Amino acid sequence: MKISLVFTILCVMSLSVFAAFYTSSSSLLLNPVPNEAPYLVEVSENTFFNPFAIKEVRFAIYGLLSRQYFCDNLTGIGTITPMFTPFEYSETYFGEGSFVNELGFSYQGNEDGALETITQALTSAASLPELAGRLVKLGDGFWYFDGEKVQIKLYTRTEEEYRQQMGDYIANQLEKTGLSVTRIAGVFGQTTPIVYYHDPALLEWSAYTEYWGSPAPYLSYEGRLRVIKQMYAPSFGNMPGKGIPGFWQYTNELIDKKVNEVENKFYFTESEMKNLYLDLVKSGITEAIRIYLFGYTR
Amino acid sequence: MKRDFWLASLIMILLLVSACSIRVIAPVPDRIEEETDENGNVIGILSTYEEDNKKEEVYKEKDENGNWVEKWILLTLFDEEKDPIEERLTHQGLLSFVKRYFYENLSSSRDRKDVSKVEYSSDGNTIQHMEEYTYDLTGRLTRIDHYDIVTTGEEVYKWHTAFTYEGEQREPNEERIFAEGHFNENTGDETVEFCTYIYNEARLITEKRTAGDGLNDRVLLFEYNDQSLLVSEEYQKEGQTISTKTYLYEGEILRSIEIRDGTGKLVKKRTID
Numbered sequence: 001m002k003i004s005l006v007f008t009i010l011c012v013m014s015l016s017v018f019a020a021f022y023t024s025s026s027s028l029l030l031n032p033v034p035n036e037a038p039y040l041v042e043v044s045e046n047t048f049f050n051p052f053a054i055k056e057v058r059f060a061i062y063g064l065l066s067r068q069y070f071c072d073n074l075t076g077i078g079t080i081t082p083m084f085t086p087f088e089y090s091e092t093y094f095g096e097g098s099f100v101n102e103l104g105f106s107y108q109g110n111e112d113g114a115l116e117t118i119t120q121a122l123t124s125a126a127s128l129p130e131l132a133g134r135l136v137k138l139g140d141g142f143w144y145f146d147g148e149k150v151q152i153k154l155y156t157r158t159e160e161e162y163r164q165q166m167g168d169y170i171a172n173q174l175e176k177t178g179l180s181v182t183r184i185a186g187v188f189g190q191t192t193p194i195v196y197y198h199d200p201a202l203l204e205w206s207a208y209t210e211y212w213g214s215p216a217p218y219l220s221y222e223g224r225l226r227v228i229k230q231m232y233a234p235s236f237g238n239m240p241g242k243g244i245p246g247f248w249q250y251t252n253e254l255i256d257k258k259v260n261e262v263e264n265k266f267y268f269t270e271s272e273m274k275n276l277y278l279d280l281v282k283s284g285i286t287e288a289i290r291i292y293l294f295g296y297t298r
Numbered sequence: 299m300k301r302d303f304w305l306a307s308l309i310m311i312l313l314l315v316s317a318c319s320i321r322v323i324a325p326v327p328d329r330i331e332e333e334t335d336e337n338g339n340v341i342g343i344l345s346t347y348e349e350d351n352k353k354e355e356v357y358k359e360k361d362e363n364g365n366w367v368e369k370w371i372l373l374t375l376f377d378e379e380k381d382p383i384e385e386r387l388t389h390q391g392l393l394s395f396v397k398r399y400f401y402e403n404l405s406s407s408r409d410r411k412d413v414s415k416v417e418y419s420s421d422g423n424t425i426q427h428m429e430e431y432t433y434d435l436t437g438r439l440t441r442i443d444h445y446d447i448v449t450t451g452e453e454v455y456k457w458h459t460a461f462t463y464e465g466e467q468r469e470p471n472e473e474r475i476f477a478e479g480h481f482n483e484n485t486g487d488e489t490v491e492f493c494t495y496i497y498n499e500a501r502l503i504t505e506k507r508t509a510g511d512g513l514n515d516r517v518l519l520f521e522y523n524d525q526s527l528l529v530s531e532e533y534q535k536e537g538q539t540i541s542t543k544t545y546l547y548e549g550e551i552l553r554s555i556e557i558r559d560g561t562g563k564l565v566k567k568r569t570i571d
Contacts, residue, residue, distance in 0.1 A: 093427050093446070095387060095394025097420040102392055219444065219459065219480055265533045265541045266557055266565050268333070271355060271387075275370040278389045 025295040029208045030058050031240055032289055033200045033248050038130035041203050048203055049135055049145035051179055056121040058288035063114035064173050067107045070294045074162040078297040082107045086231045086292055087218050096281050118177045142178050149180035155195055155208040158185045167209055200240040201248035221277055225262050232284030233259045255283050330571040336564050351376045396422040457482040500526050
């Protein structure tokens with residue numbers, strides 16, 4: 001059982017390389033509060049309509065944003081790889097690609113289809129009794145709620161040029177939906193506390209451009225499930241609300257249940273585990289709380 | 299009366315023949331496994347159909363309306379030596395991947411074939427991922443080269459997994475301690491896991507211990523009966539039992555598997571017909 005000294009030293013040396021290189025990815029986090037109809041949020045006695053509380057609107061963002069645009073236009077970073085799932089390495093490895101095909105995703109995106117879906121979803125919301133006559137699209141092309149433009153507060157980062165370019169592109173695309181976009185740019189220390197550590201129900205933010213470093217290629221189901229849990233499962237504490245007591249929480253019992261089943265090996269066969277994994281990938285994508293955009297090396 | 303009986307029989311036979319011909323009558327599974335939750339409610343049914351070189355597993359579960367629906371199908375094809383040559387997974391009616399295995403006799407010291415290559419495809423035609431396997435002279439897996447074929451362009455990402463062993467375990471039943479490292483050759487990304495496999499005299503694995511890669515220590519403990527049949531599989535993390543699977547047999551025939559959580563509470567049970 002004793003590992004020889006040389007063996008240990010060799011392996012520790014290998015581990016020390018760990019921090020020297022990095023592969024990164026970027027995602028767009030959406031604030032879904034209250035995540036149910038009629039999509040209204042009370043803040044300081046004022047009522048706001050949150051379009052990202054509508055799942056169809058969130059999901060349409062996949063098509064609204066062109067991954068090809070990021071690949072072709074962002075400057076100051078290395079190789080950019082388009083992403084729809086949290087895995088920079090082969091999104092088709094364990095069958096994830098079948099969802100990408102089924103859902104009609106493409107690297108170019110589908111701007112027209114996304115805009116149509118968002119318009120339909122907002123029009124449908126406008127017919128809800130609680131929103132009838134209050135949520136309207138006016139001649140200027142913008143959606144209004146109780147006489148005020150429906151606002152999206154997009155938090156972006158400014159540390160490097162490509163982050164600003166990315167923020168500008170996302171803001172421009174979102175504005176095409178008829179939602180008014182307020183751009184709030186800042187460095188990590190300015191944006192992160194508000195997005196991650198303020199109650200989402202305060203509606204201080206609607207969307208945030210996130211960046212992740214991933215030191216490992218996710219070659220095993222176990223590794224990939226760890227990422228799925230971190231990026232999609234509320235129980236991990238990395239989704240809106242972050243499990244902080246007193247905050248509004250994004251919840252998803254099905255994702256949490258399946259993550260628990262996989263993590264604790266509450267399955268009979270490897271086949272069952274593989275299918276649980278695919279369930280989780282699909283749920284994470286279609287919930288569209290965290291939308292993956294691209295991976296990159298620097 | 300007698301003529302009516304023969305007429306009715308003839309009609310029945312004709313109906314059966316026509317039902318079979320239009321596949322109204324489904325083939326009978328070779329094995330049915332019924333899955334129940336902690337309260338004994340049936341939550342899933344796994345049907346297995348086996349032929350000489352083919353195995354099909356069909357898992358059904360109840361949808362929101364209480365109807366049984368096909369959740370996934372795993373079709374495995376085997377060669378004449380019963381080694382898998384193709385796996386085809388269909389998840390919720392959608393082909394998820396086709397995995398093809400290729401074999402060669404790569405370790406000269408052994409009279410056996412080894413997996414030399416595995417290809418992954420999401421449609422059965424276009425290869426999106428490929429793995430090439432390398433072994434040392436004692437037959438131990440030493441390296442897997444991964445080729446990740448990015449379909450949008452000419453780029454092919456490549457990384458490899460290296461298995462570094464401590465000592466020279468020449469027999470497959472000896473304790474194996476090794477490091478499993480993943481190396482991305484484009485970026486230099488690297489992670490290492492430390493693994494220990496322990497075997498019993500019957501060359502069956504009794505303990506699999508893994509640590510590293512940012513994960514906690516994970517241990518799988520396996521127990522066997524006198525006939526070398528697996529009777530329990532315990533999963534531990536950081537020294538705590540997380541779950542245990544218990545296998546129950548009638549003679550040598552597996553009849554049920556129970557999964558219990560760390561407190562011993564039944565989570566799921568699968569009964570095999």
